[in-house]
Amino acid sequence: MGIGTYLALASVLFGIGAAGFLARRNMLIQLMSIELMLNAVNVLLLAFNRAYPGNHDGQVFAFFVIAVAAAEAAVGLAILIAYYRIKKTLDTDDATLLKY
Amino acid sequence: MSALMGLSPLLLLVAAGLAIMLVDAFTSERSELALVTAASLFVGAALAGAMLAGGDIAPAPDVVTRYLAVDELGLFFDIVICVGAGLSALLAGGYLREHGFERGEFYVLIIFTAFGAMVLARAVDLLSIFLGLETMSLGAYALVAYRRTSARAVEGAVKYFLLGSFAAAILLFGSALLYGATGHTDLAGIREVVAAGEADATLTILALVMLIAGLAFKVGAVPFHMWVPDAYEGAATPVTTFMSVGVKAAAVAVLLRVLVGAFGDPVSMGLYTGWTPVIMLMAIVTMVYGNLAALAQTSVKRMLAYSSIAHAGYILVGLAAVHEAGSFAVSSVLYYIAAYTVSNVLAFGSLILMGSKGKEAVSYDDLAGAGRRHPMAAFPFVIGVLSLLGMPPTAGFFGKYYVFSAAVSAGGPMIWVAVIGVLASAVGAYYYLKVIVYLFMREPEEDQPIAVPMQSIYVTVALVLAGYYVLKMGITPSRYLDWAASAASSLIG
């Protein structure tokens, strides 16, 4: 398989994630969509690393992405919980206290 | 040792952050934390300032500089971010106590967010950009959500978090594509490949688009600005202050490093075919949108949020001028962000000062008549908004003058961008003046509460400092101009 296939896969994953982020109203699912997008990035990084065998930058990068994604999820979930405590919902349509 | 010297502001912050965590764990007396935090941030700024003024920066080993630049630009942003964060911490010292939700972690968060911002500002590798960005963002998310019982604060945090992560994902995808196109993650390497025309054009362009989108998000440029008003309004005012200065400054730094550093060759930058027209249009839209939308606000805080969008537009004007005006334009951006930092702190700080326990000043109505009753408290507010508005002799005026000067020097369509910019800022005059109108020329409605300024030495000190620099940078700006110029020349010969 050439690099184009990976590229396509990553793009599709990324697209699905983005579409999920835009389409779903539940914040938790939006968070998961973002994770999906990050994973698309990982795929891409790893695939590209194959094209440049001189170093391992891509793979290293992917590790970092995974780690940071975890941290991000932790903070994110904490915020979502705090939000849920107040509003008793995670629907984004209700999160319109701040507008205009 | 010399490498440590170059990075000493960062290291200092890490140490201070850890120390404050410890102190916080073992003491119940919180009020001095603000002082300690601010002091360490100011020391950081002073260190950076000393090095910048000294003029010779010790060379650092490659192992460091591959990821973090040790250069004048980095030091410049160290100063800006540290000053912004330090002043915000002082404001927080007054604000949190007055409104009764002071906790130690706030100061820790602010220090580490500032640290992340400084890392971001020095990042010269896609990886360190990502790490710095996330360090900063995670801190910022937490800061916005700090007042966790407030629905507005948490809602702001949720929006900021979701959109921020989304933008980060886009940025990351762009980074990966760029890596794929060039085989490098370090900006210098990328530049080499791109300038030689060896990079895959399709991937490079896609990557450029996504990087611009991701970074423009942090800067708060239209159309990636939507989170700004909500997050700014939801957050506690000192947090808003910090976000509008420190976080934005770091984003501007990385935007400069990526666009001017990595994509700084004439082809990528070109007036017709490169990123310049994109930034130019974005600048126009941002200036116009920010100013017009700010016009419609009834809340001063939200108005300042929109105005910070508008100011992002002015910054982009300077950036768009780089293709012709070179380091002049870069240094104009730097000066602008510095001036904006002190002015904005002054404005937000004054807003904080205008409220007291139970009556936080947020909307214009909250300010009605305050200037008549407490002229000395209103005075810094006047200077702050005048500086944001760009009236001489304030820092804001010099900043605005500088970016528009860069735009006009660049010539061609940039002159018209400058014209649009000044017209937009004339629109801006209306809502800034509205602050003065409410302070001095209106009385509160019958049933409205009367604003009573808080009494806080922290806030006062912060305002005095900010006010001093606003005037100093407006009246005798030479030294800061030199700093900005040398920082700019470290980026672009």
Next chain:
Amino acid sequence: MHLEAPQQILLLLIILFPLGGAIINGLLGRYMAKGLVTLVGVGSVAVSFALAVASFVELYGLHHGVEEAALAYHFYEWFSLKLPGGTVVPVNVQFVMDSLSGVMTLVVTGVGGLIHLYSIGYMGEDEGYPRFMSFLNLFMASMLILVLGSSVPVMFVGWEGVGLCSYLLIGFWYENRDYAGAGRKAFVVNRIGDFGVLIGMFILVGVAGSFEFADINSAAVSGQFRPDFPLWIFGVAPSLATVACVFLFLGCTGKSAQIPLFVWLPDAMAGPTPVSALIHAATMVTAGVYLCCRLSPLFITSDVAMSIIAVTGTLTALLAASIAVVQREMKKILAYSTVSQLGFMFAAVGVGFFAAGFFHVFTHAFFKACLFLGAGSVMHAVHAHGDADIFKLGGLKKQLPITRWTFLASCLAIAGFPLTSGFFSKDEILLGAAAQIYRRDDLLMNSVGWFTLIGLTLAAVMTAFYMFRLYFLTFTGEYRSADQSGDHPYDAHPHESPPSMTIPLVVLGIGALGVGFLGLPHVVPVIGTHLSDYSWWGNWMEGSVAGHAVPEEMHIVNLASGLALAAMAIGISAAWVLYRNKSTDALTDRMPARLYQLAFDKWRVDELYAATIVNPIKKVATVAGRADMTFVDALMTKWPSFKVRETGRILARMQNGVVQMYGAVMVVGVVAVLAWFWTPHSHIEVGFEGTKVELTTPQGLGYEYRWDANSDGEFETQWAETPTTTFEYAQDDIRGVAVFISHVRSGVERRIQVTEEWTPVPIESVAPIATLAATERGFEVRIDGQDFVFRRPDPPTLLAGKEELRLPMSKGGRLGPARVFARPLVEATVEVRNTFGNTRRTTKEIVLPFPIAEAPSHASLMPPTREVVR
């Protein structure tokens, strides 16, 4: 500038005394005793009179025959103008007394002094007495400045100053707003005249290069005002003198109450009677005549202007007399009489008899002042306020003997009874009109002469008639207010006025009878005897006033005198028959009622002006005032600011608070940025190197280019990554010719397309060629081989009678103040393809800065010619 005349500081003092009096009384009068006020007010004028007499005596001593003699006093330089060419024209505060201004000074201070004296009695009881004295003194000062000023601007100071005093004094009883309104009317109407004086003054100084009357007059004598006025007015080009004189005369009509600006004078009777006597009869209103006399050498050079003056004067004399005939109030009648007499004076000026006109000014000052003061005395006697209705008076000769006799004397004088002063002056005026008929043989002057002669005769008939109507109704018959019947009757027991009032009456009455002998004519009519070698008056005036010679032909003299006498006789006898010892208006009963009413309403001139001028302007003003805050402000301020705020509100509404929306906007942003990169962009830049043209388009990431440098559809280069190509154009590649016309004065350059057909050229930016009039703009142009040809469609000739103007292409040509050059025009095309495979084609017109020969040869190259061809 110093006149070559003896410096005489008395001239300054003559003015300063009344001025000082005005200041003292004005500021301190309220706190001073009445006696002191009187002393200051009357004393200063008395001193002034004494000084005037002293100066006049000195002047008389200098006067030798016809030679000019003058006293002068140069006070200081006021300011200066720097005319085109660098001449600095100073405006000097300088006073000159020559024969003309000397006489006028005596009249002003003398008659003025008497009226001051009269005012002690007349106004003594008024609480505003100090103010009155102050204003009166101020008036004296202004009038003396007007008279003595040696240059037009200094005269203008007095000119406007007397206007101001007139304003203040008419509205003296300011508590009555109508009176104050009359004052304002006087001022504004006078200002309209002043407008004319200002413009006239500019023309004078522009031609003569000096403001001094003497210099202007000598410039006029040397013919500098002969050339045509550089602007066409209604298709004719009048001479400079005509235009200047017409503007100046506009000023005179304002000050001297002539058609069309006479309407203020009757209303001015709202002021106290001494004011009417001094300002609105004896002195100020004659300033217009004085100005004409001052500039007589100039006026006389313009037949057109003179005719206008003569006709206007005659018409005014007739119109005012016809109104006076039917009025019922003493001062009204006198006011219209004044207007009418002023008409006589202008008619005299208009027929070139300046000395005669000014003689009438002189005599009129006596009898009209006396008449007004007499009227004042009557009103004082019967306690009439404002004005006195003659039909409520009658038979006053018993109670007011002094007033009656002096009044009668003045009536005789104004009617022109033989040997009274008016007889001599009026006779001289008719003589002038008659002389014009006989002496000039062009149609215009002849008919003007006839018109003047007949009109003035008629006016003289009416003058005699209405004056004696006034006299008879006032002083003969029964006192109609004695029985206190009728509405608002006057005091039942009139009494003669105090000496301070009667002494001036007597002096003026004697003057009215006697001063005419100064102007004893050369020739006695009918008898034909030469009384003396010359008329004293004419000789005295000759030094400073121009004018036509007084005729000595007997038929002319007889005609004029006959008409004057006949007019007087008819007028007086008609009045005798109709009004002596009568108490009703016998004339009115014989007149058609409507005609009477029309005449009584002053021919409704005021209403006419209101309807045609004042109200429309007021309407415009109202509209302007309203529109400013609504329309203009809305357009300039409110509407834009509203739109901006509205837009802001809409934009802020986009921020609806939903995260998905926010994300979607971001994605749209990404797509938009991507869309920019999706299509390629290009922009052709051109450089020239010898005959080679270097074409460049910006390089982009992953772009490829191919060029079709001459846009003939065939690409010269294949797809390549280099964005540059070089090309040498041949004759075949030329797509057209670009002609540049650049406006030298403004530097604006405009490119036009021309073909081989005649094409009209919209050349607004091209100023007309010097020799062509401004209206003739616009060219047609076409290409003819290597030349391009300009022509004017209408009129068919161009420069210096050429049909066409041929200019070689590519050489700078000069067309009047415009630069013209032509260049070959070619087109270059580039096609760009970017990394996404999208292409874009861009074409650019290129103006080659050099011509293209058949075969490119380096010898024939011409440098880009863009410099100004001088």
Next chain:
Amino acid sequence: MTTQYLTWLLAIPALSALVVLLLPRSWETATKRFAIGAMLVEFIVSTRLILADYSEAGYRFVEHVTWVESFGISYKVGVDGISLWLVILTTLLSPIALYASWGSIKTRIKEYAFSFLLLELGMLGAFVALDLFLFYVFWELMLVPMYLIIGVWGGKDRVYAAVKFFLYTMVGSLLMLVAILYVVASYEKLAGHYTFDLQELSTLFLPAVPQYLLFSAFALAFAIKVPMFPFHTWLPDAHVQAPTGGSVILAAVLLKLGIYGFIRFAMPLFPVASQTLGPVLAGLGVVGIIYGAYAAWVQRDLKKLVAYSSVSHMGFILLGLFAMNRHGVSGAILQMINHGISTGALFLLVGVIYDRRHSRMLDDFGGLAKVMPWYTLFFLIITLSSIGLPGTNGFVGEFMILAGSFFSRTSIGFGSSWFVMTLLATTGVIFAAVYMLHAVLRIFWGKVVHPENESLPDLNRREVVSLLPLIVLVFWIGLYPKFFLDKMNPAVDSFISDFTIRYYEGRRTVEPHLTDLDELKLRLKGVRSLAMTESTGEDVQR
């Protein structure tokens, strides 16, 4: 010139403002006295400027200190015969306006004094600045105190008026800023270094199209300030709402800055554009003369009437200025002073009755001549000055302006458009009488109809003291204007001849270039005759 008078001139108000800020709030009388005292000292210092020799053109008291070296911004100040009188006008009227203010300003004395001192600083700075950047800084600096004066101490709709004033002015001046930047950038491209020094920038010649755009930007800023029709609509609002002192300064000094900007900056920098567009601006000035007079006539509010009369008067000044000959320009400058005096005094006088009756409506008065004779006298004198009666200052200015406009083209001066403009402008003299006497009639003449007016006190000492200097000046300038004109004429002459030379060079400019004026004078043949020829409208060759 060793003593730094101009720096002192700027330092005194600046330092005094700081001192006022530090004075305790309760020391009201002391604050008042201090502020007035400082302004009087300022006036006395400024009179030193008159003593210098102005018989040669050029700047006096020049000080030149680098401010921001990298941008070529410097603190460069100086006065010449043109700015001299405007400086004096400012220093004279500032204390008068402040002193007169104490009649109506009873609250926030300290802030008021502070704003006034700051305002004076801004105005003086703008008049003496010879560096474009410095000028711009002072130009903007004036805005804020004036905004506060209108907005805080003004009438009912003060906020609207203040914001309108601020925004209107700001829009114009921001475009001017861009234009300044363009000029400086063009200069830098040729000379290799930045400068804002007016004299250095004057060596820059730009091609026609940018000149027109730049001149338009400058002209917009200045025209708004003047204010020229149709950019005048902020003026009636600002005047009506401003407190007396604010109106006085606004009318007397602030408006002059617009004209001054034309003379000092716009015209020398862009000669070709000013020459071509000058008649248009003059034409708009004429429209303003007539339109302002019309609008003034129908006003019922006395202050508004005076405000519109300002529009009319400023139209005259524009006309004279763009006539571009000596008496036109000198007359325009003199008329600036005159308008400052007469309109300033009129606003003071309006303030007098407003303080007593809290009304400015013409309908509320009538018959005041009986009640307030001294007031009537003062008002009449100023009215006469305003309508240009000979002997008062207004006449000299208007006369010179009209003569200037009349002789604007050829020896007799009948460029057709100028002739028509002169005619129309002269009708303005008539209308001035109409509307001013209308006001006088309504206020002073007639019977006292309103019982409130029956016992109005006449002028008090403060009012007399503040008006008297102006009355003296009315006659001084009216009777002996030479004292003033002699100092400005050399400067005006050189302004015109330099302008002419630069115009001829400018209109053959195709590419931007730098040429020194002296070099030009040498190069241009027949320069003597050129300098003599003030009719700039004519081709030299003819």
